[in-house]
Amino acid sequence: MDTKPPSRALTIALCFVVLFWVSPFVWLFANAVDPAANGSLRVPTAIGFDNFIDAFSGNAGRQFLNSIYIAAGTATLTVAVAAAAAYPLSRMIIPGKNALLWLLVLLRMLPSTGVIVPLYFSAQATGLLNIFGIIIALTILNLPFTLLLLKNFFDTVPLELEEAAYVDGASLWQIIRQVVMPLSRAGLAVVWFFAFTGAWNEFMLPLIFSRTEAGFPMSVGLYAAFGQNGAIDYGFLAAFSIVYAAPVVVVYFLLRRNLNTGFAGVGVKG
Amino acid sequence: MRRQIRPWLASNGWLLAAGMLPAIVLIGALLYFTGWVFAFSFTDLELVGRKSIDWSWVGLDNYERLFTRKGFLDSLWTTLIFTLFSAIIGQSVLGFLLATALRGTRGVLRNVVEVSVMLGWLLPDIVAAFLWSATTSKTGLVNNLFVTPFGAAPVNFINDLALQIVIIANIWKGTAWSYLLFVAALDSVPKEVIEAAKVDGASPWQRAWLIVLPMIRTHIATNLLFITIATVTYFALIYAMTGGGPGRQTQVLAIFMYEQSFKIGKLGYGSAISVAMLVIVGVMSLAYIRMLREPK
Numbered sequence: 001m002d003t004k005p006p007s008r009a010l011t012i013a014l015c016f017v018v019l020f021w022v023s024p025f026v027w028l029f030a031n032a033v034d035p036a037a038n039g040s041l042r043v044p045t046a047i048g049f050d051n052f053i054d055a056f057s058g059n060a061g062r063q064f065l066n067s068i069y070i071a072a073g074t075a076t077l078t079v080a081v082a083a084a085a086a087y088p089l090s091r092m093i094i095p096g097k098n099a100l101l102w103l104l105v106l107l108r109m110l111p112s113t114g115v116i117v118p119l120y121f122s123a124q125a126t127g128l129l130n131i132f133g134i135i136i137a138l139t140i141l142n143l144p145f146t147l148l149l150l151k152n153f154f155d156t157v158p159l160e161l162e163e164a165a166y167v168d169g170a171s172l173w174q175i176i177r178q179v180v181m182p183l184s185r186a187g188l189a190v191v192w193f194f195a196f197t198g199a200w201n202e203f204m205l206p207l208i209f210s211r212t213e214a215g216f217p218m219s220v221g222l223y224a225a226f227g228q229n230g231a232i233d234y235g236f237l238a239a240f241s242i243v244y245a246a247p248v249v250v251v252y253f254l255l256r257r258n259l260n261t262g263f264a265g266v267g268v269k270g
Numbered sequence: 271m272r273r274q275i276r277p278w279l280a281s282n283g284w285l286l287a288a289g290m291l292p293a294i295v296l297i298g299a300l301l302y303f304t305g306w307v308f309a310f311s312f313t314d315l316e317l318v319g320r321k322s323i324d325w326s327w328v329g330l331d332n333y334e335r336l337f338t339r340k341g342f343l344d345s346l347w348t349t350l351i352f353t354l355f356s357a358i359i360g361q362s363v364l365g366f367l368l369a370t371a372l373r374g375t376r377g378v379l380r381n382v383v384e385v386s387v388m389l390g391w392l393l394p395d396i397v398a399a400f401l402w403s404a405t406t407s408k409t410g411l412v413n414n415l416f417v418t419p420f421g422a423a424p425v426n427f428i429n430d431l432a433l434q435i436v437i438i439a440n441i442w443k444g445t446a447w448s449y450l451l452f453v454a455a456l457d458s459v460p461k462e463v464i465e466a467a468k469v470d471g472a473s474p475w476q477r478a479w480l481i482v483l484p485m486i487r488t489h490i491a492t493n494l495l496f497i498t499i500a501t502v503t504y505f506a507l508i509y510a511m512t513g514g515g516p517g518r519q520t521q522v523l524a525i526f527m528y529e530q531s532f533k534i535g536k537l538g539y540g541s542a543i544s545v546a547m548l549v550i551v552g553v554m555s556l557a558y559i560r561m562l563r564e565p566k
Contacts, residue, residue: 010371014383017368021386021442024401027411085293088286091279107300109555111503113524114544117537118306140296140303147293159276166278172285175278201394203506204524208532219396223510226400234404241397249392 032238051239059213060240063221066131067200067244070217073135074199075192078142079150083188086150087180091159101151107144113204115141120208134209134217138199146191153187154180193255197248218244307548310541317535325538332542342543344518345526346550349502352437352522357501360441362493365448370478373456384449391446399510402439403428432512432520440507444500448493455489456482488562495558499551523547 035048054060089097119140123133157180165175181188203219210216216224222244226237279286311332315325336342368387372380390398405411406427413424428435459482467477483490505524508514514521514529521529523543531540 011379014371014379018382018386021390023411024405024442025389027405028401081292081296084289088279088290091276092286104297107297107304109499109551110300110304111499111524111547111551113503113505113527114548115300115303115307116528117310117531117541117544118303120532121306121537122303140300143293143296143300147297162278163276166276170278172278172282197392201396201506203395203510204528219394219506222396222400226403232404237400237404241400245393245397248394249389252388252392 028238028241031234032242034235036235051235052243054236055240055243059216060221062214063216063218064243066215067217067219068247069131070134070138070202070206071196071200071247073131074138074142075195077135077139078146078195079188079192081139082143082146082150082191086147087154087176089147090151090154101148104144104148108148110144112141116204116208119205123209129209129211130215131210131217134202134206135199137205137209138195138202142195142198146195149191149194150184150187153184153191157183189255193251196251200248307541307544310538311545313538313541314536315538315541317532317537319535328538332539335539336542336546341518341526341530342546345521345523348433348518348520349522351433352440352504352508352520353498353501356437356440357444357497358494360437361444361448361497362490364441364445365450365493366452368445368449369452369456370482373453387446387449390442391444393443395443395506396510398439398443399507402435402442403511406435428511429516432516436508436511436520439511440501440504443507444497448497451489451493452486455486458489459485491558491561495555495562498554498558502551502554503547523550 032051033047033049035046035050056064088094089100094100119137120129123129123137126133128136161179161183162175165179170178201219202217203223206217206220207223210220213221213224218240222237222240225240226232312327312329313325314321314328314331316322368383372383393401407413408424408426410427412427417424463481463485464477467481472480503524504522505528508520508522509525509528512520514525524547527540527543527547530536530543
């Protein structure tokens with residue numbers, strides 16, 4: 001690939017693009033570190049971390065933990081269930097496998113807004129209108145996509161390696177743990193991250209499922225805080241937003257290399 | 271070779287089947303719920319009160335109501351406008367332009383553009399909603415920078431231009447997905463082909479229109495498929511920014527469904543709206559899949 005410098009007009013256009021994307025963040029940080037923030041853009045009169053302390057204490061702190069439980073729980077459960085099914089699906093001859101895969105593709109397109117009413121009803125009937133219910137519901141919704149993705153990843157693990165391990169006397173469990181898993185680590189990381197971010201961002205399901213402010217995840221908590229009428233505490237909301245956004249952003253940049261390869265795979269195979 | 275059952279798998283058939291069991295149960299549940307939505311849509315089930323227990327079948331009443339009462343058709347129109355301008359025109363075209371502009375460049379500028387566009391995408395919906403509703407409010411950033419310095423009275427953008435602001439916010443939020451997909455797509459176009467066209471005297475416009483776009487048609491269709499489905503059913507960003515208001519100006523289908531089901535409590539009617547959304551998404555998907563399937 002050649003490395004020609006972009007023309008001047010292009011550079012200017014790209015600078016505007018950057019400005020458009022970055023300016024809300026500048027506003028966000030300026031307000032978050034200003035204990036007397038009022039929502040306007042100004043150089044903070046004083047810099048303090050009071051807003052961040054507020055964003056970690058009381059209900060806000062509990063909501064952070066709720067979000068962690070929901071996102072980590074959903075991601076782990078989804079990956080465990082999907083991996084256990086994707087490996088046989090990739091390796092074995094199952095009658096009607098193609099039909100099954102097409103069914104998964106169709107289900108993957110199913111919007112979650114479409115099944116939210118029965119989800120709510122069955123959660124209500126089984127007493128699962130809580131964090132645990134949210135985890136199960138999100139796992140159900142994530143599963144078709146995750147299953148397809150992991151099946152594709154397992155397809156790329158060469159059978160010859162497993163064969164060699166078998167000839168050397170390894171059991172199925174050893175083959176999976178020591179051959180298949182290490183080779184599909186990138187795939188598992190991508191899938192886990194997708195499920196984690198999806199659950200971390202999820203808004204509609206917890207909005208309907210959670211009953212008390214102490215049971216809200218951060219998405220609903222933030223919405224409830226800025227939806228309230230009256231004086232808006234911009235400093236607190238900005239700090240809370242940063243705390244809420246930070247984990248996904250950090251995890252993304254940690255996994256970036258894995259994600260981009262995985263992402264290309266998703267796009268093409270969709 | 272692959273068709274054959276491997277000995278280490280054959281001797282553990284039951285174990286592997288047991289591994290698939292949880293997934294089968296959960297996928298089954300999802301199918302069951304989908305069936306349930308269809309069944310609900312023919313009832314007058316309600317969230318609370320007498321009809322939450324003592325419901326009855328009402329035939330096609332809910333579907334008739336979709337087209338005779340105000341609300342559904344308006345929401346459908348709002349959804350189409352929102353999807354057309356924010357996803358198909360905004361995210362897709364901007365993503366393609368950015369990918370094209372940055373193709374073959376390296377260095378600081380590219381990284382800065384990529385990271386800043388990605389940040390919008392990574393941000394949780396509700397944070398983006400807070401950012402955009404706060405910055406476009408009467409005392410917000412946009413007024414501070416572009417309106418009051420010129421002596422004009424501050425404009426309450428989020429209220430007066432609600433749909434436009436929501437569309438811009440969604441472009442800001444979602445362009446990264448299209449951008450990444452088009453970067454991958456452009457990488458799949460061999461450089462030799464572009465060079466050959468250049469030698470033959472094709473203008474940049476001709477190169478894009480006649481060579482690059484046809485070569486990445488499947489990527490375009492895939493991208494449109496994903497972002498259309500996501501945008502037609504998008505709830506969080508719009509709901510948190512405007513709640514569907516002012517009035518019903520930004521009441522897209524997902525918000526309409528939510529309001530009817532969980533605010534007004536008409537679960538039967540809400541289910542009929544869900545089914546309508548499934549049908550709309552299905553029809554759009556079929557159109558794109560045809561685009562994918564067509565011979566080159």
